[in-house]
Amino acid sequence: MEGSPWLFRGAAIVLEESDGFSNVLDYKLNRIPVWTRIQGVPEGLMKKRELAEKVAKNVGDIITVLVNEGKISSTPYLRAKVWFDLDKPLVRVVLITIKERMKYLVQYEKLPSFCFFCGCMGHEVTECGDGVHSKASCQWGDWLRVPFQSMVAGREEYNRSRGRGRGRGHGRGGGRGGGIYGDFYWQRGRFREAARQ
Numbered sequence: 001m002e003g004s005p006w007l008f009r010g011a012a013i014v015l016e017e018s019d020g021f022s023n024v025l026d027y028k029l030n031r032i033p034v035w036t037r038i039q040g041v042p043e044g045l046m047k048k049r050e051l052a053e054k055v056a057k058n059v060g061d062i063i064t065v066l067v068n069e070g071k072i073s074s075t076p077y078l079r080a081k082v083w084f085d086l087d088k089p090l091v092r093v094v095l096i097t098i099k100e101r102m103k104y105l106v107q108y109e110k111l112p113s114f115c116f117f118c119g120c121m122g123h124e125v126t127e128c129g130d131g132v133h134s135k136a137s138c139q140w141g142d143w144l145r146v147p148f149q150s151m152v153a154g155r156e157e158y159n160r161s162r163g164r165g166r167g168r169g170h171g172r173g174g175g176r177g178g179g180i181y182g183d184f185y186w187q188r189g190r191f192r193e194a195a196r197q
Contacts, residue, residue, distance in 0.1 A: 012112035034084045035109040037077040046073045056080035058094040089119030109146045
């Protein structure tokens with residue numbers, strides 16, 4: 001549960017933790033946790049947790065927001081894990097008004113396949129309506145995904161500190177999934193291509 005979101009062949013795996021007492025038929029299974037990056041958020045909004053949470057609430061119900069309390073952020077984006085409602089379209093931008101109204105791009109890590117026409121997950125643009133949509137009418141696109149190389153580079157420092165040795169041939173770390181690229185091995189078929197570059 002803690003390692004979510006999970007993908008299988010580009011589709012989201014929807015999980016809900018059971019308390020052991022509720023009827024499993026009552027679970028809606030209509031939301032997934034997603035890591036988001038809100039690009040270009042002003043430094044002042046990323047230093048205080050309450051301000052950062054107000055920004056992240058525009059994307060979905062907050063699970064966690066990564067904030068360096070009072071310190072300068074080392075990244076040009078605000079990173080937050082939120083519950084995303086599968087019945088709603090993806091949030092493309094967050095509007096923030098300080099002195100003037102500004103739009104900030106939202107990108108998603110490990111984003112499942114989604115429709116470029118309506119912005120909803122669960123189907124692609126060729127399956128939406130009659131399946132005939134011009135590129136000009138599509139308001140969503142691949143630019144909402146955080147590039148794979150960017151996710152790998154962001155974890156490089158973390159994985160370097162995780163032990164040396166061979167872990168089933170999955171990189172330089174110890175055990176299954178260790179190493180610079182090991183954690184992403186099972187998620188993307190492009191692992192070997194990214195590792196060679």
